[in-house]
Amino acid sequence: MAAGLIGSIPTGLYIDGQWVPAASGATFDVENPATGQVIATVAKGGAADATAAINSAARHQKAWAATSPRERSEILRRAYELILDRQDDLALIMTTEMGKPLAEAKGEVVYAAEFFRWFSEEAVRINGDHTTTGDGKNRIIVTKEPVGPCILITPWNFPLAMGTRKIGPAIAAGCTMVFKPAELTPLTALALTEILTIAGLPAGVLNIVTTDEPGSVVETWMDSGLARKISFTGSTQVGKLLLAQASRTVMRTSMELGGNAPFIVCEDADLDKAVDGAMVAKMRNMGEACTAANRLFVHRSIAGEFANRLAERMGSLRVGDGTEDRTDVGPLVERKAVDKVRDLVADAVDRGATVVCGQGPGTADGNADARDTAGYFYLPTVLSDVDAKSDLMGTEIFGPVAPVIPYDTEDEVLDLANDTSWGLVGYLFTQDIDRGLRMSAALEVGMVGLNTGLVSNPAAPFGGVKQSGLGREGGRVGIDEFLEIKYLAIPRT
Numbered sequence: 200m201a202a203g204l205i206g207s208i209p210t211g212l213y214i215d216g217q218w219v220p221a222a223s224g225a226t227f228d229v230e231n232p233a234t235g236q237v238i239a240t241v242a243k244g245g246a247a248d249a250t251a252a253i254n255s256a257a258r259h260q261k262a263w264a265a266t267s268p269r270e271r272s273e274i275l276r277r278a279y280e281l282i283l284d285r286q287d288d289l290a291l292i293m294t295t296e297m298g299k300p301l302a303e304a305k306g307e308v309v310y311a312a313e314f315f316r317w318f319s320e321e322a323v324r325i326n327g328d329h330t331t332t333g334d335g336k337n338r339i340i341v342t343k344e345p346v347g348p349c350i351l352i353t354p355w356n357f358p359l360a361m362g363t364r365k366i367g368p369a370i371a372a373g374c375t376m377v378f379k380p381a382e383l384t385p386l387t388a389l390a391l392t393e394i395l396t397i398a399g400l401p402a403g404v405l406n407i408v409t410t411d412e413p414g415s416v417v418e419t420w421m422d423s424g425l426a427r428k429i430s431f432t433g434s435t436q437v438g439k440l441l442l443a444q445a446s447r448t449v450m451r452t453s454m455e456l457g458g459n460a461p462f463i464v465c466e467d468a469d470l471d472k473a474v475d476g477a478m479v480a481k482m483r484n485m486g487e488a489c490t491a492a493n494r495l496f497v498h499r500s501i502a503g504e505f506a507n508r509l510a511e512r513m514g515s516l517r518v519g520d521g522t523e524d525r526t527d528v529g530p531l532v533e534r535k536a537v538d539k540v541r542d543l544v545a546d547a548v549d550r551g552a553t554v555v556c557g558q559g560p561g562t563a564d565g566n567a568d569a570r571d572t573a574g575y576f577y578l579p580t581v582l583s584d585v586d587a588k589s590d591l592m593g594t595e596i597f598g599p600v601a602p603v604i605p606y607d608t609e610d611e612v613l614d615l616a617n618d619t620s621w622g623l624v625g626y627l628f629t630q631d632i633d634r635g636l637r638m639s640a641a642l643e644v645g646m647v648g649l650n651t652g653l654v655s656n657p658a659a660p661f662g663g664v665k666q667s668g669l670g671r672e673g674g675r676v677g678i679d680e681f682l683e684i685k686y687l688a689i690p691r692t
């Protein structure tokens with residue numbers, strides 16, 4: 200069933216309303232991480248294709264900006280409905296190219312679609328301001344205009360939602376786009392592009408270039424002089440490179456980068472809720488999320504009990520191919536990811552951590568330590584008594600590993616939590632409202648989950664501080680990232 204579905208996805212580049220092969224004729228392979236098998240071959244765009252795509256976006260910008268907000272809104276609304284109609288197919292495509300279990304993939308489809316519904320509603324609510332200068336002599340009229348052609352770059356971990364979170368506000372604002380999805384998960388992005396064409400998006404508004412050599416494609420766009428904005432989601436390392444490139448043309452930037460989320464459980468927390476929260480914050484997407492709980496700080500008086508209860512839950516999860524109903528935890532996205540997680544765990548254990556459950560690559564049946572398995576599995580792992588100097592404290596684990604670090608005082612845990620260059624999200628479990636508000640304010644992050652392990656929602660402003668990024672996606676401010684402010688000074692007569 201998956202093979203037929205995947206065979207029906209367009210595999211070319213979509214430029215100026217046409218599906219075309221790469222100018223060079225080159226292609227690259229897409230793998231299923233549960234089996235290591237090639238499942239599709241898609242066009243490998245290069246600099247010439249990138250130029251054609253950005254020229255198309257620039258050519259169509261004026262006409263697209265002139266469309267009515269209602270027209271743009273209704274395209275998004277139709278696309279929202281089409282995505283939900285195709286929920287099962289889109290979920291299967293995602294699971295097959297990146298591994299997450301089908302149930303999670305279906306959840307992502309709904310989450311992703313919701314960005315289109317949210318921004319279809321925002322498209323008709325772009326407003327400005329009208330005031331008078333302090334001396335009463337001038338009127339100030341503030342209007343908002345689309346920023347212009349945008350470069351959109353997305354990661355592989357949420358292949359559909361990271362696309363709709365950018366494409367939705369860009370369409371709503373009246374921006375044209377060039378879009379480069381991650382090389383590990385191009386199929387979902389291609390299927391989404393096809394849906395937008397069916398929803399009536401005019402030619403040239405969205406141009407997609409797939410490639411497994413992103414550097415030259417993206418740099419061609421960055422230096423084209425035609426793009427006015429880049430919206431990037433991915434690693435901090437690549438984000439910094441793109442910020443340097445953006446400086447060459449003083450381009451507007453939105454950067455959704457990496458995280459190193461602290462997950463704090465105070466001694467007064469409801470332990471059941473804290474364990475439930477940890478399961479979501481750690482295990483969503485097999486731990487491959489920028490919002491993943493990376494460091495679990497638990498008050499020393501309950502650290503042992505918390506680790507045991509979490510291990511009981513994590514240890515009972517079934518690891519396997521995400522397309523099978525029985526699977527709770529799919530493979531990691533590629534072999535490199537398994538090697539990285541294994542090295543981080545080995546370092547923590549060398550420094551004295553205790554393995555409460557898991558450790559080691561698994562097989563599709565969940566058996567430990569079958570290193571020659573074809574898929575890229577890693578067993579859900581809980582480590583207790585982790586030394587705060589371990590490598591995993593300063594690295595995005597991006598896998599199903601929960602390190603539990605005991606702490607003694609509130610000041611100490613806040614210092615530990617903030618001792619990182621990242622600042623995307625923090626989680627805090629306490630039943631004391633004053634403490635909850637006080638500690639939330641002290642956490643150097645863009646988002647706090649207070650007694651919850653999930654913060655992502657299209658209606659909320661998602662984003663981080665420090666090296667986790669610049670700007671916000673979603674919520675009422677999400678569309679502002681794609682709008683430019685213009686002010687008119689008018690003498691009062």
Ligand code: NAD
Pocket residue numbers: 352353354355356357361379380381382413414417418432433434435437438440454455456457458488489490595623667668
């Ligand atoms: P990545 O930075 O390797 O790749 C992200 C995108 O950038 C991909 O499309 C890739 O092809 C492209 N890219 C890579 N090198 C490039 C270059 N030299 N020039 C231009 N583009 C280039 O990240 P990834 O491995 O795909 O995703 C995981 C990372 O994304 C993690 O750090 C995670 O925390 C982060 N992430 C952040 C958020 C957020 O909202 N803050 C959401 C999801 C993922």
